[in-house]
Each structure stands twice: as C-alpha cells, then as structure tokens.
Amino acid sequence: MKTYLKAGIFLLIFFNSAFLTVQAQQSLNDKELVWYHPNFPPSNFVDGLMEGLGYNDQTEKYIAVQLKQYQHKFVVASYQRIIHSLKYAQGCVVGVYESEQRKKDLLFSIPYLLTFPNGLIIKEKELDKFKPYLNEKGFISIKALLANQQLFAGISGGRQYQGAIDNALLASSANNNIITSSNKDVFSGLLQMLDKNRIDYLFGFPEELEYHTSLGVLDNKMKFIPIDEMPRFLKTYIACSNNAWGIKTIAEINQLLFNIRSEAKFLRFYQFWLDFDSKKRHRSLTQQVF
Amino acid sequence: MKNNVSSLLIKFCLMSSLITSPFILSAEELPSRLQVALMSKIVAMELNLAKKQEITIFVLNAERIFELLSANVGFQIGNSILLKVDQGSEIPKDKYDVIYIGSFSQEQLALDYSSTNNALSLYPMGAGLENNGSLGLGIKSGKPTFLLNLNQSEAENLHWNSTILKVAKLK
Numbered sequence: 001m002k003t004y005l006k007a008g009i010f011l012l013i014f015f016n017s018a019f020l021t022v023q024a025q026q027s028l029n030d031k032e033l034v035w036y037h038p039n040f041p042p043s044n045f046v047d048g049l050m051e052g053l054g055y056n057d058q059t060e061k062y063i064a065v066q067l068k069q070y071q072h073k074f075v076v077a078s079y080q081r082i083i084h085s086l087k088y089a090q091g092c093v094v095g096v097y098e099s100e101q102r103k104k105d106l107l108f109s110i111p112y113l114l115t116f117p118n119g120l121i122i123k124e125k126e127l128d129k130f131k132p133y134l135n136e137k138g139f140i141s142i143k144a145l146l147a148n149q150q151l152f153a154g155i156s157g158g159r160q161y162q163g164a165i166d167n168a169l170l171a172s173s174a175n176n177n178i179i180t181s182s183n184k185d186v187f188s189g190l191l192q193m194l195d196k197n198r199i200d201y202l203f204g205f206p207e208e209l210e211y212h213t214s215l216g217v218l219d220n221k222m223k224f225i226p227i228d229e230m231p232r233f234l235k236t237y238i239a240c241s242n243n244a245w246g247i248k249t250i251a252e253i254n255q256l257l258f259n260i261r262s263e264a265k266f267l268r269f270y271q272f273w274l275d276f277d278s279k280k281r282h283r284s285l286t287q288q289v290f
Numbered sequence: 291m292k293n294n295v296s297s298l299l300i301k302f303c304l305m306s307s308l309i310t311s312p313f314i315l316s317a318e319e320l321p322s323r324l325q326v327a328l329m330s331k332i333v334a335m336e337l338n339l340a341k342k343q344e345i346t347i348f349v350l351n352a353e354r355i356f357e358l359l360s361a362n363v364g365f366q367i368g369n370s371i372l373l374k375v376d377q378g379s380e381i382p383k384d385k386y387d388v389i390y391i392g393s394f395s396q397e398q399l400a401l402d403y404s405s406t407n408n409a410l411s412l413y414p415m416g417a418g419l420e421n422n423g424s425l426g427l428g429i430k431s432g433k434p435t436f437l438l439n440l441n442q443s444e445a446e447n448l449h450w451n452s453t454i455l456k457v458a459k460l461k
Contacts (some may be wrong), residue, residue: 049434049457053327214321217432232297265365273323279361 002061030245033070034091036082039185042273043095046076055269059113062236062266063094066256070249078184080158092240092249095163102239105248111235112257113270114285116278117159118203118230119243120145121207123194124223130201139228141202142168143200154199156186164229188212195220207273233285241280262290294458317428317435319416322354324434325427326362329388329412332436334368334426336410337449339387348382350400352392352414359390384407388445403447417424424448437461 001081036249043056054062064072077085082093087105098108100223120140122130133145141240146168155170157180160166170171172178172236179199183189190202192211195218206224260266267286320328329347333339345367351355356377360384363372368417376382381399391400391413397420404411404424413419415428415437424446426437436458 032343050329054332059391113344126317211323214323215429215432216318268362269364 005082006099008045029090030248031069031071032073032090033064033067034073034089035064036075036077036085036091036093038079038082039076040079040187040208042207055273058269059116059266061257062096062260062269063253067252069252076180078158079160080190081188083139086239086241090241090245091255092238092246094238096239097160097234098159105158105242107242107250110261111237111251111255111289112261113236113267114233114282114289115236115270116206116226116274116282117163117232117234118205119227120167120201120225121191121194121199121204121209122223122225124221126200130225135228136227137228138225140225142227142229146172146175146177149175151177151200152181152198153178154182154190154193154202156190157182159186162234163231164227165203168229191218191222194222206278210275211273234290235289244266248289309313309424317415317426317430317437319414320427320429320434322352323356324429325355325412325414326342326358328427328434329359330367330410332368332454333370333388333410335451335454337451339410341453342370342387343389345361345370345371346350346374346386347376347388347390348384348386348409348418349375349377349390350381350396351379352390353377355390357390388412391419391423392417397422401442401445405442408447410446410448411442424461435459 037044037046037056037060040054040056041050042054044054045051045057052058058073064070075085075091083102084103085091086093096102100183102108108202119141120130127152130140130145133140133148135141142164145151153170155161155178161169169178179193181193183188187202187204187208190199191204191212193199194202209222209224212218238250239258240250240253267283271282328411333345339345339350344374347359348373349359356375359372359375363375371434376386379396381396385407386409386426388410389400389404389412391397397413401411401422403409403416410425411423412425412427413417413421413423415421415426415435421437422439422442422444426439438450438458439461
C-alpha cells in the first residue's frame with residue numbers, strides 16, 4: 001500500500017513538473033516575436049552596408065523597440081517561405097498586402113502605410129513597342145498588353161503584384177509569354193533579364209526601379225509606366241500567424257500603429273525613397289486616408 | 291616609443307594606400323540617396339557623434355545631398371537628431387559636426403576646416419576628389435563601399451567603432 005502511495009506521489013510530482021515545464025516553455029515562446037523579412041531593396045536590405053536601412057526594416061525596428069514585452073528575433077526568408085513559416089510557426093512580417101487567400105492563413109493588422117502600386121518596367125528605347133497599349137495619360141492597359149503573346153513578361157513566383165496585375169496574370173497563366181522566376185530575389189534577377197533582352201517587361205514598384213537603376217549595373221535605361229487598371233495607392237499591413245498568440249500580438253501592434261501611422265517620423269521611412277512629387281502626393285493621400 | 295608607433299602607423303597607412311589604389315580607381319560615385327541613407331549608420335559608428343543629442347552638417351558644393359539631408363532635419367540620424375543642415379560653396383565660418391565635401395575645388399581647405407574643428411569629413415568617391423577626407427562613400431560592382439582614411443580621422447580626432455574597420459577599405 002505504501003509503495004502504491006509513494007509511486008502515486010512520484011507520478012503526481014513528475015506530471016506536475018512536466019506540465020509546469022511545458023507551461024514555462026509556452027510562456028517563453030509567447031514572449032518571443034520572430035520578424036521575418038525578405039531581401040527586397042529598398043524595402044529591406046539584408047546584407048552589406050545598407051543592411052537594415054530599408055523602409056520596412058526601419059518600420060520593423062521602430063515597432064520592435066516599442067513592443068518591449070517581447071524578445072525580438074529577425075529571420076531572412078523569401079516571401080513564399082515567410083508565408084509558409086507564419087502558417088506553421090509563430091511570427092510576423094511587415095509590409096504585406098491583404099488578399100482573400102492570405103486572410104485564410106494570416107492575421108492582418110490595421111493598414112499602416114499607403115504605398116504606390118506596381119507598374120510596368122520596360123527598356124526606354126523600346127517604348128514604341130508599348131505605345132499601342134498606352135492611353136492619353138500615359139498609363140498602360142495590362143489586359144491588352146498581356147494579350148500580345150509576342151511580348152514576353154517576367155514575373156516572380158513568390159510575389160503578389162496585387163489587383164489588376166495578379167488578375168490579368170491569372171487569366172493569362174496558360175499563355176507561353178509569361179516567364180516565372182522562382183529565385184529568392186523577386187526583382188533584380190528579372191531586371192537583369194530585361195537588360196539582357198531575355199524578356200520584354202516586368203512589374204515592380206517605382207522606388208524599387210529607381211534604387212536598382214541607381215546602382216549603375218545595367219546597360220539599358222529603364223522606364224516605369226503606371227498601369228491603368230491599378231488603384232492609385234495600396235494599403236499595407238503587418239501580418240502575424242493566425243493563432244491565439246497572433247490574435248494577442250496583432251491587438252498590441254494595432255494599438256501602436258493607430259497612434260504612429262500618421263506621424264511624420266514614421267512616414268519618413270517610406271517617403272525617403274520617393275521623389276519630390278510622389279512624396280507630396282503621399283503626404284496628402286495619407287492625410288485623407290488615415 | 292610613441293614615435294616608433296607613429297612611424298609604424300604611417301608605414302601601415304602608406305602600404306594600405308598602395309593596396310587600395312586599384313580600389314579607389316575602380317569605385318564609382320554612390321547615388322546621393324544611398325549616401326544620405328548611409329550617413330545614419332556612419333554617425334552612429336563614430337563614438338563622439340554617437341554620444342551627441344544633436345548633429346549639424348555642412349554640405350559643400352553638393353546640391354542633391356543638401357536637398358535629401360534637408361528633408362531629414364528634425365528626425366533621427368544614428369543615435370541623434372539632425373538639428374541643422376546648411377550648404378554653400380565656401381568653407382563655413384561656424385562649427386559643424388560633419389562636413390560633406392562635394393567637389394574638388396575646395397577639398398584641401400575643407401580638410402583643414404575639419405581638422406581644426408574636429409568635424410567628420412565625408413565625400414563621394416569617383417567624383418574627381420583626391421579622396422583625402424576621413425570617409426569616402428562609393429559603389430563597386432553594384433555594392434556600396436566605404437574608404438576610411440585613418441590619418442585624416444586622427445587629425446579630426448575621430449574615434450571609430452571597430453565595426454567600421456571590418457566593413458571599410460582602409461586608406
């Protein structure tokens with residue numbers, strides 16, 4: 001009888017301590033916030049002298065400093081990998097767009113930044129090839145352009161181009177004139193393909209094109225053309241894992257974002273990369289929307 | 291003993307300058323926006339500037355750099371706030387924490403100014419300067435690079451964080 005009692009007490013202590021260890025581990029994990037970010041200049045710089053100076057890098061840091069209740073970790077991964085990691089592990093990412101598909105897997109913050117949408121990038125000397133698809137404002141029709149199978153588009157497999165571009169790409173996915181790159185880098189490789197005449201056009205952000213062309217590694221002068229079917233701006237979000245931890249974390253992030261998203265010092269992270277006119281337009285849009 | 295150390299340091303710097311010559315020749319001018327973005331890191335790596343609450347910058351003959359820096363007045367630069375940015379084509383009379391030397395024409399006078407006032411001298415590489423300022427900002431094979439001049443840094447009484455020694459080429 002005594003032996004059974006001893007064994008019972010031992011088991012009780014064993015399970016109790018095991019339970020406490022699991023709880024402590026869980027609580028430690030709950031206090032850890034993993035920020036995932038891609039190599040995506042100028043929004044993220046992951047190496048070299050520019051490391052950490054991108055606008056999403058700085059937003060991430062700005063928020064991390066204020067969320068003192070967490071231990072912050074930073075992980076570099078491709079967008080595809082980030083979405084996968086957030087689905088199966090715990091963490092957040094700065095600077096993503098909302099979509100129906102993503103909303104199933106991730107929790108989104110309130111919008112915190114307006115960004116200018118992706119546009120068309122071509123070699124300036126080949127502008128004539130694209131003139132039939134331009135309207136009087138100089139904007140291009142993506143639907144009409146993709147219908148021309150003589151012109152080859154380069155796209156990144158892991159990247160969301162948003163709205164009309166994604167819809168038009170989906171509708172044309174059976175076409176042979178769309179070349180999909182599965183590289184970790186979602187822009188510069190395609191830009192080099194354009195420079196070397198392997199594709200006729202690609203999509204990207206205006207500030208992204210400006211940054212890459214300024215590095216002086218391209219032979220051709222490039223041109224950015226806005227897309228007629230795209231909105232004038234897009235709302236950008238922070239997304240976290242869709243679980244109990246994510247619900248709590250997003251609530252804390254939202255509280256913070258609500259207070260800082262119209263602050264000049266916060267907006268400056270993005271506006272730093274814009275030209276003078278775009279910066280002015282961005283200020284006025286932000287005032288209207290937030 | 292002190293003389294021996296100084297002479298060794300000078301020899302080391304001379305040898306480094308020989309080693310880095312091809313580097314200086316091949317580095318090109320870094321786009322202005324990237325130079326300004328990097329200034330935030332640079333001022334955090336110099337120990338005197340890193341301790342300052344406010345930083346002032348004078349831009350000598352570099353209109354674009356001045357425009358970009360001016361947009362950042364009142365905001366954080368490194369650990370400090372960018373208090374004031376002025377520009378001109380003459381050496382300033384007032385004391386500034388940093389002087390950006392945009393052209394060859396007054397390079398030596400600007401270096402004398404920075405030594406006298408303990409001001410950090412920055413300049414763009416590949417822009418026709420003699421590359422004698424404390425820190426040159428350039429680009430090589432699409433990657434931003436620094437060229438650090440230890441002699442001039444000493445003259446300006448700068449104390450660099452060791453991180454910069456790992457990432458910069460030495461002159």
